[in-house]
Structures are given as C-alpha cells and as structure tokens.
Amino acid sequence: MSLRLHSKYGVNPTIPVCFVCGKPKNEVVLLGAGYKEEAPMHLCIDKEPCEECKRLASKGVMLVEVQDNTDKENPYKTGKIIVVKEEAYKHIFNTEVPPKRIAFIEETALKKIMGDKYGTEIKETK
Numbered sequence: 001m002s003l004r005l006h007s008k009y010g011v012n013p014t015i016p017v018c019f020v021c022g023k024p025k026n027e028v029v030l031l032g033a034g035y036k037e038e039a040p041m042h043l044c045i046d047k048e049p050c051e052e053c054k055r056l057a058s059k060g061v062m063l064v065e066v067q068d069n070t071d072k073e074n075p076y077k078t079g080k081i082i083v084v085k086e087e088a089y090k091h092i093f094n095t096e097v098p099p100k101r102i103a104f105i106e107e108t109a110l111k112k113i114m115g116d117k118y119g120t121e122i123k124e125t126k
C-alpha cells in the first residue's frame with residue numbers, strides 16, 4: 001500500500017498507543033493524507049494489544065479498569081490492570097474467558113470483586 005502524502009503535513013507520523021494499556025508502542029505509523037488534520041503525537045489506531053499486554057494476557061486474563069459509565073467504544077482507562085488466572089476469572093464472572101483474554105471492567109465492579117485487596121499492589125505471579 002502506498003502512502004498519499006498530506007498536502008500540509010507530508011507523511012504525517014504518529015506513535016500508535018495500545019488500546020488496552022494506553023502506552024505508546026515501539027513503532028511509528030505514517031498517516032499521510034489518511035488523517036485530515038496534523039496527526040497527534042499519540043493516537044490509538046487499532047485494537048491490537050501491545051507486546052507487554054500480549055505477554056500479560058498469556059499469563060491469565062487481563063482485567064482492565066475503566067471509569068464507570070464510560071464510552072464502550074473508546075473506554076476511559078484508569079491505568080489499573082490486574083491479571084487473574086483463567087480459573088479465577090471463570091469463578092468470579094461465571095462466564096467463559098474472552099477470546100483475547102482481555103476484559104474491560106468498571107471501577108465500581110472491580111472494587112466489589114477485589115474487596116479489601118483493592119488499591120493494594122498486586123504482584124504478578126509467575
């Protein structure tokens with residue numbers, strides 16, 4: 001695929017951020033004329049998790065905390081991410097593990113689940 005240059009901003013580069021954790025990925029994407037304005041420094045362009053999130057999701061199911069009543073298409077993430085074992089996930093939510101092993105969960109719901117442990121540092125288990 002060739003890139004159509006933006007008349008004003010040329011290759012119009014942006015650093016894609018991870019849809020899950022919101023951290024910048026180690027890559028640059030050239031948007032060119034595909035993006036109407038000048039591309040922002042960071043932009044979430046797809047729902048592909050970054051390497052770190054893929055690594056975490058391989059250990060269990062990621063619970064990504066979002067604000068209550070947030071926009072479902074573009075949820076506002078609080079930055080808190082907890083990884084639970086598959087068995088624990090099934091036990092807590094009484095449902096199958098999501099295909100990408102990533103679940104968004106509202107703050108209030110997570111607090112309820114975590115109880116006293118909420119807010120304390122949860123170490124990754126090996």
Ligand SMILES: [Zn+2]
Nearest residue numbers: 018021050053
């Ligand atoms: Zn990520």
